Amino acid sequence: MTNALSMIEDMQNGGGPQRPLKIRILCTPAGVHKIDVSATSPVSLETLYPSLNFMEAPERLGRSASVAWKVRLDTKPTAPSDCTRFKTTSRHMYDEAWKRAGIASFAVQEEVLLYNHNNEIMEGSLTTVYFYRDGHWCTPPESSGGLPGTTRRWALDNSDLRIQQRLTLVSDVADGEVVWLSNGVRGFFPGQIKLGKRSPLEPKTDET
Structure with missing residues (x-):
């Protein structure tokens, strides 16, 4: 989760406009995980x-x-x-x-x-x-x-x-x-x- 927060901070501090983000955490049975952070459309x-x-x-x-x-x-x-x-x-x-x-x-x-x-x-x-x-x-x-x-x-x-x-x-x-x-x-x-x-x-x- 710390890695995810770091990725979010990097994207939000990149100099561009603030925007909604989607976080996707993939986990395997062996415990290996991958975190994807991507922009998504705004929703009220x-x-x-x-x-x-x-x-x-x-x-x-x-x-x-x-x-x-x-x-x-x-x-x-x-x-x-x-x-x-x-x-x-x-x-x-x-x-x-x-x-x-x-x-x-x-x-x-x-x-x-x-x-x-x-x-x-x-x-x-x-x-x-x-x-x-x-x-x-x-x-x-x-x-x-x-x-x-x-x-x-x-x-x-x-x-x-x-x-x-x-x-x-x-x-x-x-x-x-x-x-x-x-x-x-x-x-x-x-x-x-x-x-x-x-x-x-x-x-x-x-x-x-």
Whole structure:
């Protein structure tokens, strides 16, 4: 951690403007670690630590131009594993979901939701997802196999947000519904489900 602080001080004292930084600490089973510090886009405190008023109900958000993120469902299930439950550099399952969803870059405002072989929504490839159900925002439980990330933990621990864990099936997700997404770099931001012409559970027609 001392090395990380030294790297941050070096970047901030380099003569350029003050800017937000992202710290990435990589650890191996042998205890070897690597620290990366890089610049990132600025995010407001309200976006990082939202209030209940900030996380508006979907009927209000649906009329807002701020819902820029397109959220798709994967077309194949993903098996939960240590690589989905913990933050690792093994991202092949997310890369494959990106390819199926047609997402080509981190720069685009698009996300794909993964689900397991029981058709339970797990998480997004980059984010935790929150659905509006029965007057509350709800996120899939850890038992579905997704990452219990830092923003998810903060949201569940913040009683003012009244966020619950709730099992959500692929069949429960509606085209056009507004969801919230979160991660440690971007904070909390809204998205809209785009199922396209065929949901993952609809059978393919025989075109022969």
